[in-house]
Amino acid sequence: MSFELSQIGLVHANGQRALRAITLSVTGGERIAIIGPSGAGKTSLLRILATSIRPSEGRVSVLQSNPWQLSGHELKRLRARIGVVHQFPPIPPRQRAITAVLAGRLGQWPWWKSALSLIYPADIAGPREQLARLDLADRLFERCDRLSGGQLQRIGVARVLYQRPDLLLADEPVSAMDPALADLTVNQLHSEAATRGVTLVASLHAVDVALRWFPRVIGLRAGEIVFDLPAVKVSDGVLRDLYASETGILPTQDNQPLTVLPAEEAAVNGLKVVVPPRVI
Amino acid sequence: MMSALPSALPPTAPLRDPAALSRAGWTLAALLVLWPLLHIAQFRPGDLFDARNLKVMGNFVGQFFPPNTSPEFLGFAFKATLETLAMATAGIALAMLLAVPLGLALSHSLSISRIGPGPGRGLGEVIRAATRFVLLVLRGIPEIVWALLLVRAFGLGPAAGVLAVAVTYGGMLGKVYSEILESGDTRPARALLESGSGRLMAFFYGLLPGSAQELASYTVYRWECAVRASVIMGFVGAGGLGQLMDQSMKMLNGGEVSSILIIFLLLVLLADAISVAIRRLLA
Ligand SMILES: Nc1ncnc2c1ncn2[C@@H]1O[C@H](COP(=O)(O)OP(=O)(O)O)[C@@H](O)[C@H]1O
Ligand SMILES: [Mg+2]
Numbered sequence: 001m002s003f004e005l006s007q008i009g010l011v012h013a014n015g016q017r018a019l020r021a022i023t024l025s026v027t028g029g030e031r032i033a034i035i036g037p038s039g040a041g042k043t044s045l046l047r048i049l050a051t052s053i054r055p056s057e058g059r060v061s062v063l064q065s066n067p068w069q070l071s072g073h074e075l076k077r078l079r080a081r082i083g084v085v086h087q088f089p090p091i092p093p094r095q096r097a098i099t100a101v102l103a104g105r106l107g108q109w110p111w112w113k114s115a116l117s118l119i120y121p122a123d124i125a126g127p128r129e130q131l132a133r134l135d136l137a138d139r140l141f142e143r144c145d146r147l148s149g150g151q152l153q154r155i156g157v158a159r160v161l162y163q164r165p166d167l168l169l170a171d172e173p174v175s176a177m178d179p180a181l182a183d184l185t186v187n188q189l190h191s192e193a194a195t196r197g198v199t200l201v202a203s204l205h206a207v208d209v210a211l212r213w214f215p216r217v218i219g220l221r222a223g224e225i226v227f228d229l230p231a232v233k234v235s236d237g238v239l240r241d242l243y244a245s246e247t248g249i250l251p252t253q254d255n256q257p258l259t260v261l262p263a264e265e266a267a268v269n270g271l272k273v274v275v276p277p278r279v280i
Numbered sequence: 281m282m283s284a285l286p287s288a289l290p291p292t293a294p295l296r297d298p299a300a301l302s303r304a305g306w307t308l309a310a311l312l313v314l315w316p317l318l319h320i321a322q323f324r325p326g327d328l329f330d331a332r333n334l335k336v337m338g339n340f341v342g343q344f345f346p347p348n349t350s351p352e353f354l355g356f357a358f359k360a361t362l363e364t365l366a367m368a369t370a371g372i373a374l375a376m377l378l379a380v381p382l383g384l385a386l387s388h389s390l391s392i393s394r395i396g397p398g399p400g401r402g403l404g405e406v407i408r409a410a411t412r413f414v415l416l417v418l419r420g421i422p423e424i425v426w427a428l429l430l431v432r433a434f435g436l437g438p439a440a441g442v443l444a445v446a447v448t449y450g451g452m453l454g455k456v457y458s459e460i461l462e463s464g465d466t467r468p469a470r471a472l473l474e475s476g477s478g479r480l481m482a483f484f485y486g487l488l489p490g491s492a493q494e495l496a497s498y499t500v501y502r503w504e505c506a507v508r509a510s511v512i513m514g515f516v517g518a519g520g521l522g523q524l525m526d527q528s529m530k531m532l533n534g535g536e537v538s539s540i541l542i543i544f545l546l547l548v549l550l551a552d553a554i555s556v557a558i559r560r561l562l563a
Contacts, residue, residue: 079474
């Protein structure tokens with residue numbers, strides 16, 4: 001079991017309720033997309049899984065332990081096994097890409113190794129390999145303030161790939177990328193999860209990316225799970241319902257209109273989403 | 281049509297700054313508080329221009345000219361300058377040794393138990409409160425008092441000055457370090473703590489890159505202050521330029537005093553240059 005949430009509720013410090021009665025259980029190696037309008041609670045849900053906030057109600061179990069009953073030392077070890085790709089990469093602007101990627105292993109390295117790595121990188125091949133997977137190998141020694149938003153987001157992904165976590169969480173990991181790079185990045189997250197048999201949970205603003213890549217899709221609205229379906233069963237109606245409060249247009253990575261094929265047709269074509277060719 | 285513009289504004293937005301009244305109120309309140317304080321401090325700027333006072337001050341300043349440039353005195357002054365620089369530098373180095381762990385302990389942005397909040401929250405708050413108190417005592421007692429105390433232990437000479445600077449400035453640096461670490465972008469450090477990193481490494485990998493410049497320039501500024509503080513401490517026998525100045529003043533030798541003052545200006549200039557260089561290096 002990767003994680004188990006039962007009847008989770010979350011009220012933020014200012015009294016804002018973000019989650020209500022979330023029950024979810026996920027076995028090892030699953031790949032799950034969380035979609036839903038802005039403010040639905042996607043980030044809050046991922047932060048609970050990342051053990052960075054404690055739920056106000058309900059029980060959490062992550063990687064077979066209840067994080068909030070562990071000792072400080074055990075909690076630290078658990079956190080080192082959870083990798084989080086943040087929507088806005090939390091990387092100091094002056095830091096070099098290699099250092100930012102190496103920081104993924106701070107939870108695993110003894111302190112003296114991390115300290116020595118400040119003087120001379122403890123590992124160069126590792127970070128370069130991870131950056132190469134994301135088409136950024138040439139930026140290894142570049143300072144992060146010289147990178148674009150999409151490049152910085154990929155540095156954040158590379159850090160988590162380098163961390164080799166037992167649970168991979170990603171909060172809108174491709175929100176600043178164009179469709180091609182978004183595909184590349186999601187693909188790498190997938191192959192990492194698949195080859196190491198770990199669970200991947202990603203929140204996504206783009207419905208097409210979710211349906212194209214993730215076998216299981218969870219729809220979240222106003223802090224509640226609206227649906228939890230295999231991607232092939234997600235219908236146009238369900239999606240329009242989920243985003244009802246917004247413009248009625250489904251958000252996609254390339255801002256093109258989206259057609260969702262019914263389940264039977266999708267099974268035949270092996271395709272779930274169709275993006276109509278651009279009219280020139 | 282120009283006249284259509286104002287009506288295009290939403291009806292709720294007034295055409296006057298709604299914050300103006302409260303701003304005026306605060307300004308007035310500040311003046312009302314300041315006025316009695318100036319009275320208590322017996323601040324009477326008119327006295328400055330009283331003919332008799334002008335003459336007395338003029339005579340005092342007049343004694344300072346010309347500065348003493350005799351090789352013998354400059355030799356003394358050079359040795360005292362080195363002593364002062366050594367005192368300030370050693371003092372600040374020791375102060376940093378004290379301030380870095382205290383500042384890191386105090387800073388909320390490096391608190392692991394706040395995440396969640398998790399285990400050890402109570403202990404963390406107790407440690408932070410104790411640290412805050414220690415820093416308060418260290419910097420709350422003026423360096424001159426520490427110097428007077430330490431001169432009794434170490435005898436006359438720079439050692440007492442060094443420790444007095446270390447103690448007081450350790451307190452100041454620790455407090456300001458922790459505030460600098462909280463005022464920048466704390467998300468990188470927090471993200472590292474959330475992925476199992478220790479506090480010290482979260483500081484080096486998450487906080488230091490963003491705050492190194494500010495930490496360095498504040499430390500250099502404090503070094504400059506320590507150079508000046510060493511004068512005062514010299515007056516109570518802690519050596520350096522201050523002691524030399526004390527002797528010159530007692531002997532009413534204005535030329536020597538003004539030479540020493542010029543050396544001070546040069547030292548402050550030096551501190552400024554160091555600060556600029558460090559900031560450029562870290563940029
Ligand atoms: N730190 C916070 N303090 C208070 N309210 C918050 C905080 N973070 C999120 N919220 C609120 O919780 C709700 C869910 O937010 P979030 O989980 O960020 O949604 P999403 O990631 O789906 O956009 C929103 O109403 C938001 O305003
Ligand atoms: Mg979000």
